[in-house]
Amino acid sequence: MVKKIILLVLLAAPLFGNAQEKRAADIYDASTSYEYPTDPLVRKKLDAWQDLKFGVIIHFGLYSVGGIRESWLLCNEPRFVRDSTIAYDDYKKWYWGQSQKFNPVKFDPDKWAEISQKAGMKYVIFTTKHHEGFSMFDTKQSDFKITNTPFGKNPKSDITKAVFDAYRKKGMMIGAYFSKPDWHSEYFWWPRYATPDRNVNYDGIKNPWRWQKFKDFTYNQIGELMHNYGKIDILWLDGGWVRPLEPNKKRAEGFTLYPDFSQDVNMPKIAAMSRIAQPGILVVDRTVHGPYENYRTPEQAVPKEQIKEPWETCMTLGKAWGYREGDKMKSAEKIIHTLAEVVAKGGSLLLGIGPDGMGEFPVASINPLTSIGAWLKVNGEAIYGTRITENYNDGLTWFTQAKDGKTKYAIACIKEDSTVPTTIQWKGNIPGKGTKIKLLATGKNVNWKQAGDEVVVTVPAELIGKKTAALAFAFYAK
Structure with missing residues (x-):
């Protein structure tokens, strides 16, 4: 059988460095070991996902209203700098109060999906809930949700459903981003105590009932997504510091008050329920090595060497995950160049876009996305399915x-x-x-x-x- 060899020449910018600047919010690095799933349906889905190579992750939430940093300014750690004239508790009230201003009347998920498809993207990961605790779906577990805002009377007020439906119509794989920590929940940040960092702010060993309530809350919300939102291919779980306590290992930076408490939300139970509802679904418990991290997810970084196991680099098109006015977008050349490197090293590229408070993709993102898509339309054979x-x-x-x-x-x-x-x-x-x-x-x-x-x-x-x-x-x- 005669072999073919194909060479692509990119008119592209210099390669990104192999070690992109690590996001300040990270306290756990991407896993360095991998455990292949044993479920044949999961392995089949994983192989199909590895054919796609290029996807979009969309951060859309309360932070979109004012174009501020997503969730992290609620976290009272020194690395996150807020307006010093506002008391911390007042800031939290102000931030969470943005829910009463959230009215993205220009939200058009079909347009999002069309732009993404034309950019050559093959799957979507949508933020159903970020660390701030605001649900972008019609959860019955909390009133802190998109359907309880000025946008609530809109026919597309259940934004997660509308997004999934729109991208599903384009034939794309559907992924649900879900934050394991929930800073709005009284079962994670108990109002009785201060909130000094990103972690649960009470001793779960002494308050097992309260932590169990949080586990139930988490299980029930994920259950809603798994049962009420059509076919879902990926459960993409963020907030890797919410994880079981590993024997004989020190906790990462940020665990200051209750280092002996295991922030275990019972992933075996969540995964089992998810796979009954969604057979073969990929579970991506980010940075938590084991059977529930079906592929690894280095953030804002391309690994130095080729990796034989499944992985995905998640990287922003601009500088921020969520919308920021005037955010400078990376050029199409840089993204194509990075995509070539990522795929050659065995990974997929998940590109981050943040719609504005009105529900539209930033105007500055359209040209690079269109150019990327034009390149892939002609040269995708060297990327997709390789x-x-x-x-x-x-x-x-x-x-x-x-x-x-x-x-x-x-x-x-x-x-x-x-x-x-x-x-x-x-x-x-x-x-x-x-x-x-x-x-x-x-x-x-x-x-x-x-x-x-x-x-x-x-x-x-x-x-x-x-x-x-x-x-x-x-x-x-x-």
């Missing part, structure tokens, strides 16, 4: 291969301030004798030769010197 190769990188060139191993791809990136050169070179993954190489974007043959340990591909004359924002060139051989 798997890793042993020799996956040479300089600015990244290699992938088709799932059946019969086709190899080379994705060569060109710096943003450069133009298309006359030739493209890479080491490794040298085609066999007689192999032809074509341009994936056009399907036309190109000339190539082997020079020592390098492959040298001649770029078509009409492309030399071009400088296009997100145009990619693909070369393949039959």
Whole structure:
């Protein structure tokens, strides 16, 4: 069987560093070990998810109203700086009080889904509830929810349902982001005590009844999502500090008051219930190694080396997860460049977008998303459905291969301030004798030769010197 080799040339910015700046909110790193699921339906879903490669995570909540940092300014830790003229308790009341101003009358989930699809995204993770505790679905467990706001009379007031329905119509996998901590719940932050940090603010060992109420609350809310919102493919759980106490291990930074209390919400029970309601659902208990972290999720970072187990980099298009007025978006070139690196290293890219308080994607996000989609429409063969190769990188060139191993791809990136050169070179993954190489974007043959340990591909004359924002060139051989 003759193998193919494909080379993509990206007119793209320099690669992001392998170690993106770690978000200040993180206290647990991404897991370094992995446990494959044993359920055959979960493994089948996992394999299908690994084909998708590119998704969108949407942060939409109370923080969208004023374009402020999502949830974290409620957390009374020194790293999160608020307006010093407002007392902490007053700030909490003000923040939670934004629910009475939340009225996203321009919310159009079909438009969101259309933009995402045109960007080449294949799955969505939507924030059904962030740490602030405000539910973006019609939960019966709390009145602190989107349907109890000025938007409550809108036909699409159950925003989670509307989003899931819209993206499902586009054929995308559906993921429910859910925060395990809930800073609005009296069973997590008991009003009797101060709230010095992100953790439960009482001793659960001495107050087991109260912690059990929180476990029941969490189970019931997730149960609502699993049973009332159609087919869901991924349960994406954030807030990794809410986790069982690990034997003989010290707690991470941030555990100050009750270091001996295990903040265990009973993931085996939650996962079992979820998989009865949603057979094969992927459970992603972020940063908590074990059977309920079906894929790993490094945040704002690309791992230094290739990883053979399933993983996903979650990264913002702008600087923030939620909406910020004037937020500077990354260029399409940077995202494409990162996508090439992530996929070559065995992962998927989950790109973060924050709609504004009126319910619209930021205007500044549309151009880069459109350009990314245009590139993927032509060159997606080298991204979607691919798997890793042993020799996956040479300089600015990244290699992938088709799932059946019969086709190899080379994705060569060109710096943003450069133009298309006359030739493209890479080491490794040298085609066999007689192999032809074509341009994936056009399907036309190109000339190539082997020079020592390098492959040298001649770029078509009409492309030399071009400088296009997100145009990619693909070369393949039959």
